[in-house]
Amino acid sequence: MVGPWPRSAMAAPWLLLVLAGVVLRVHGQADNLGFISIDCGLPVSASGYVDNATKLSFVSDAGFIDAGTNYNMSAEYITPSMGRSWHTVRSFTGASARNCYTLRSLASGLKYLIRATFMYGNYDGVNRVPVFDLHVGVNYWTTVNISDADTPVMVEVITLIAGDRPAQVCLVNTGSGTPFISGLSLRPLKDSLYPMANTTQGLVLLSRSNLGTSDSKVIRFPDDPHDRFWFPESKPTEWLEIATPLKVQHYDNDNFDVPSAVMQTAVTPINASKPIEYSWDAEPSAKNPAPGYMCILHFSELQVLPAGTARQFYININGILALDNGFTPDYLYSDPVHSTRAFDGFHQYTVSLNATPNSTLPPVLNAIEIFSVLPTTGVPTAAQDVSAITEIRGKYQVKKNWMGDPCVPKSFAWNGLGCSYAVSSPPSVTGLNLSSSGLTGNMSASFASLKGLQYLDLSRNSLTGSIPGILSQLSSLTFLDLTANQLSGSIPSGLLKRMQDGSLTLRFGNNPDLCSNGESCQPQNKKKTSKVALYVVVPIVAVLVIVLLLVLLICILKKKKGRAARNSVRLQNEASIALSRTRGSNGQSSVCLDNRRFTYAELEAFTDGFRREIGRGGFGKVYDGFLEDGTQVAVKLRSESSDQGVQEFLAEVRSSQL
Ligand SMILES: *[C@@H]1O[C@H](CO)[C@@H](O)[C@H](O)[C@H]1NC(C)=O
Ligand SMILES: *[C@@H]1O[C@H](CO)[C@@H](O)[C@H](O)[C@H]1NC(C)=O
Ligand SMILES: *[C@@H]1O[C@H](CO)[C@@H](O)[C@H](O)[C@H]1NC(C)=O
Ligand SMILES: *[C@@H]1O[C@H](CO)[C@@H](O)[C@H](O)[C@H]1NC(C)=O
Ligand SMILES: *[C@@H]1O[C@H](CO)[C@@H](O)[C@H](O)[C@H]1NC(C)=O
Ligand SMILES: *[C@@H]1O[C@H](CO)[C@@H](O)[C@H](O)[C@H]1NC(C)=O
Ligand SMILES: *[C@@H]1O[C@H](CO)[C@@H](O)[C@H](O)[C@H]1NC(C)=O
Ligand SMILES: *[C@@H]1O[C@H](CO)[C@@H](O)[C@H](O)[C@H]1NC(C)=O
Numbered sequence: 132m133v134g135p136w137p138r139s140a141m142a143a144p145w146l147l148l149v150l151a152g153v154v155l156r157v158h159g160q161a162d163n164l165g166f167i168s169i170d171c172g173l174p175v176s177a178s179g180y181v182d183n184a185t186k187l188s189f190v191s192d193a194g195f196i197d198a199g200t201n202y203n204m205s206a207e208y209i210t211p212s213m214g215r216s217w218h219t220v221r222s223f224t225g226a227s228a229r230n231c232y233t234l235r236s237l238a239s240g241l242k243y244l245i246r247a248t249f250m251y252g253n254y255d256g257v258n259r260v261p262v263f264d265l266h267v268g269v270n271y272w273t274t275v276n277i278s279d280a281d282t283p284v285m286v287e288v289i290t291l292i293a294g295d296r297p298a299q300v301c302l303v304n305t306g307s308g309t310p311f312i313s314g315l316s317l318r319p320l321k322d323s324l325y326p327m328a329n330t331t332q333g334l335v336l337l338s339r340s341n342l343g344t345s346d347s348k349v350i351r352f353p354d355d356p357h358d359r360f361w362f363p364e365s366k367p368t369e370w371l372e373i374a375t376p377l378k379v380q381h382y383d384n385d386n387f388d389v390p391s392a393v394m395q396t397a398v399t400p401i402n403a404s405k406p407i408e409y410s411w412d413a414e415p416s417a418k419n420p421a422p423g424y425m426c427i428l429h430f431s432e433l434q435v436l437p438a439g440t441a442r443q444f445y446i447n448i449n450g451i452l453a454l455d456n457g458f459t460p461d462y463l464y465s466d467p468v469h470s471t472r473a474f475d476g477f478h479q480y481t482v483s484l485n486a487t488p489n490s491t492l493p494p495v496l497n498a499i500e501i502f503s504v505l506p507t508t509g510v511p512t513a514a515q516d517v518s519a520i521t522e523i524r525g526k527y528q529v530k531k532n533w534m535g536d537p538c539v540p541k542s543f544a545w546n547g548l549g550c551s552y553a554v555s556s557p558p559s560v561t562g563l564n565l566s567s568s569g570l571t572g573n574m575s576a577s578f579a580s581l582k583g584l585q586y587l588d589l590s591r592n593s594l595t596g597s598i599p600g601i602l603s604q605l606s607s608l609t610f611l612d613l614t615a616n617q618l619s620g621s622i623p624s625g626l627l628k629r630m631q632d633g634s635l636t637l638r639f640g641n642n643p644d645l646c647s648n649g650e651s652c653q654p655q656n657k658k659k660t661s662k663v664a665l666y667v668v669v670p671i672v673a674v675l676v677i678v679l680l681l682v683l684l685i686c687i688l689k690k691k692k693g694r695a696a697r698n699s700v701r702l703q704n705e706a707s708i709a710l711s712r713t714r715g716s717n718g719q720s721s722v723c724l725d726n727r728r729f730t731y732a733e734l735e736a737f738t739d740g741f742r743r744e745i746g747r748g749g750f751g752k753v754y755d756g757f758l759e760d761g762t763q764v765a766v767k768l769r770s771e772s773s774d775q776g777v778q779e780f781l782a783e784v785r786s787s788q789l
Contacts, residue, residue: 204252261308423473
C-alpha cells in the first residue's frame with residue numbers, strides 16, 4: 132500500500148526563510164547535548180576517551196548494565212583504521228536470557244535515535260558467530276545476525292520512549308550463540324523530527340544514503356548534528372553526480388534536518404530520458420514476517436535553471452503514483468518527501484522518479500532513507516510500580532535477572548516477581564518473593580508503593596529495623612512473610628488488624644528482636660523453659676482511663692500440653708507482653724515463648740477494641756482476642772481503682788497455667 136506523500140515544506144518568502152534559518156541554527160546547537168556514546172566492554176578503570184574523528188566522548192558501559200563480561204577482540208582483527216570503540220565487547224554468557232542496558236539521557240525529550248554496533252572479532256576464541264535478538268524497551272527491535280568475524284554490524288532505531296522512562300536496550304539469547312555488543316549510542320531528537328516515529332511505531336533503519344558524492348567519507352557528527360551516518364552510494368553506470376559549493380538550507384518546519392553537506396550533492400540519470408530508480412528488498416524475518424516500509428526522499432535543486440527550462444517529475448513506488456502532481460525541488464532548500472503510511476506486501480520495492488512531459492530536465496535525488504516500521508505497541512509495566520521496584524532493586528542490590536521492564540515481555544518477567552496482565556490497564560506487580568536473597572538493611576518503604584501487591588515474601592534474609600507501618604495500606608496484600616530476619620520493634624497495629632479480620636496471613640517467626648528471645652523457642656533449651664506463664668504489664672498514659680493493662684496470653688496447643696517456657700516480667704514504659712507460640716515438630720508438641728512488647732493500640736487491635744468481654748476479676752475485666760498469627764489470647768485490664776496491688780496481680784498472672 133502506498134501512502135500519500137505530502138511535501139513537508141512549502142515554498143515561503145525569502146525574508147521569512149532567512150529568519151527561520153537563524154532560529155534553526157540556535158536549535159541545532161542545543162541538539163548536541165544529551166548524547167550518550169558507550170564503548171561496550173571498556174573496563175571501568177580505563178577512563179573514557181574522546182574519539183579522534185568525531186570528538187565525541189566515549190564512556191565505559193559499566194554504569195549502564197550490571198551483567199556480562201568484558202572481552203578484547205582477537206588481535207588479528209584489529210586494524211589501525213578501526214575506531215577504538217570496536218576493540219572491546221561485552222558478552223552475556225550468564226543464566227539470564229535477557230540482558231539490558233538502561234540509558235537515561237540528560238536531555239529531556241521522548242524521541243531518540245539509538246544505534247548499536249557489533250563486531251565479533253573472535254573475542255571469545257571460539258570462532259562461532261552468534262545470532263540473537265535486540266529489544267528496545269518492551270518491544271522486539273531486530274535480529275542481529277553476525278555473518279562473520281570481521282564484518283561490523285550496525286543497527287539503528289528511531290523511537291519514542293513513553294513517559295518519564297529511560298531508554299532500554301536488551302540483548303536476548305535465542306539459543307543461537309552468545310549475545311555480545313561493541314558499542315551503543317543514544318541521540319535525543321526533537322519531537323518534530325521524523326514525525327512518522329510516534330508512540331505506536333518506531334523506525335528501524337534499512338539504509339541512509341548520501342547520493343552524488345565521489346567522496347567515500349561517511350558524513351556524521353559534527354556535520355550531522357544528530358550524528359546520523361550518511362553513507363555514500365553511487366551507480367556510475369546509471370547516475371551522474373551533480374554538486375554545489377553553496378549551502379542548502381532548511382525551512383523552519385523542516386522535519387529531517389539533513390546536513391547541508393549531504394544535500395549539496397545529488398544524482399541525475401546519465402540518460403536524461405530515463406528515470407532515477409532506487410530499489411530495496413523486503414527483509415521478512417520470523418519475528419517480523421511482513422515488514423512495512425517507509426522512505427524519505429531528500430530533494431533540493433542545486434542548479435540555477437535557465438529561463439524556459441523546468442525540472443519536474445513524478446514519484447512512483449512500485450509503479451503507483453505517490454504524489455498527485457509532478458514535483459519540482461526548491462533551489463538550495465531541503466525539500467523532503469516522505470511516506471506517511473507504511474507500504475508492505477511486496478518482495479521488492481522500487482522508487483522511481485520519472486520526468487513529467489512538461490519537464491525539460493531529468494529528475495534529481497540528493498539523499499534517501501529507508502526504514503522498516505517497528506510496532507511499539509507493547510505496554511510497559513505501570514510507571515509507579517517500575518519506580519518502586521527499581522528503588523528496591525537499588526537498595527538491596529538485587530541482581531538476578533532484574534533488568535529491563537519488570538513484567539514485560541511476560542517470558543522475561545523478573546525472577547521473584549508476580550505480575551498481572553489485565554487487558555484494561557498496564558501490567559502491574561502483584562507479588563514479590565525475595566526469600567533467601569541476602570537482603571540487608573531495613574525494610575524499604577518502597578514495598579508499600581507496590582500498590583497491587585498481594586504477596587510479599589522477604590523471609591530468610593538479614594533485614595533489620597522495624598516493619599514499616601505503611602505496609603498495612605497495601606489493601607490487596609494477603610500474605611506477608613518476614614520469617615527469619617533480624618527485624619525489631621513491634622508489629623504495626625494496622626497489620627495486626629488485618630490479621631485479625633482474616634484478610635492477611637502474616638509470618639514473622641525467627642526474628643529474635645521482634646518477638647524476643649529466639650533461643651527459648653528451641654524445645655531442647657530446657658533450662659529457661661519450665662512452664663507456661665505469661666504476663667504483661669502495661670502502664671497506660673491516659674487522662675480519662677488510667678488503667679494498668681495486663682495481658683494474659685493463652686497459648687493454644689494444637690496437640691497435648693507441652694513444656695512451657697517462662698520469661699521474666701518486663702516493666703517498661705510501653706506495653707509489653709510475653710507471647711507464646713506453638714512450634715511442634717516430629718509429633719513432639721512444645722510450647723515456646725517469645726517476649727514481645729505491645730502498644731495499647733496493638734492490644735486494642737488484638738481484642739478488636741476490647742469488644743468481647745470474657746470475664747471479670749479482682750483486677751478488672753478480661754477480654755478475648757487474637758494475635759496476628761491467630762493465637763487466641765486473653766487480655767486482662769487492670770483497673771487503677773482495683774484495690775489489689777501490682778505484685779498480687781503479677782502473682783496471679785504467674786500462677787495462670789495452661
Ligand atoms: C588520536 O589523536 C591522538 C593525538 O592526535 C593520537 O596520538 C592518536 O594516535 C590518535 N588515535 C587514533 C586511533 O587515531
Ligand atoms: C584487553 O587488553 C588490554 C590491553 O590492551 C588489557 O589491559 C586488558 O586486560 C585486556 N582485557 C581483557 C578482558 O582481556
Ligand atoms: C543469518 O544469516 C545467514 C546468512 O545470511 C542465514 O543463512 C541464516 O538463516 C540467518 N539466521 C537467522 C536466524 O536469521
Ligand atoms: C536513453 O533511454 C531511452 C529510453 O529508455 C532509450 O530509448 C535510449 O536509447 C537511451 N539512450 C542512450 C544513449 O542510451
Ligand atoms: C503513528 O503513525 C501511524 C501512521 O504513520 C498511525 O497509523 C498511528 O495512529 C500513529 N500513532 C499515534 C499514537 O499517533
Ligand atoms: C504541463 O503544462 C501545461 C501547460 O502549461 C499545464 O496545463 C499542465 O498542467 C502541466 N502539467 C503538469 C503535470 O504540470
Ligand atoms: C518464595 O520462594 C521460595 C523459594 O525460592 C519458596 O519456597 C516460597 O514458597 C516462595 N514464596 C511464595 C509466597 O511464593
Ligand atoms: C531505613 O534506613 C534509611 C537510612 O538509614 C532511612 O532513611 C529510612 O527512613 C529507613 N526506613 C525505614 C522504613 O525505617
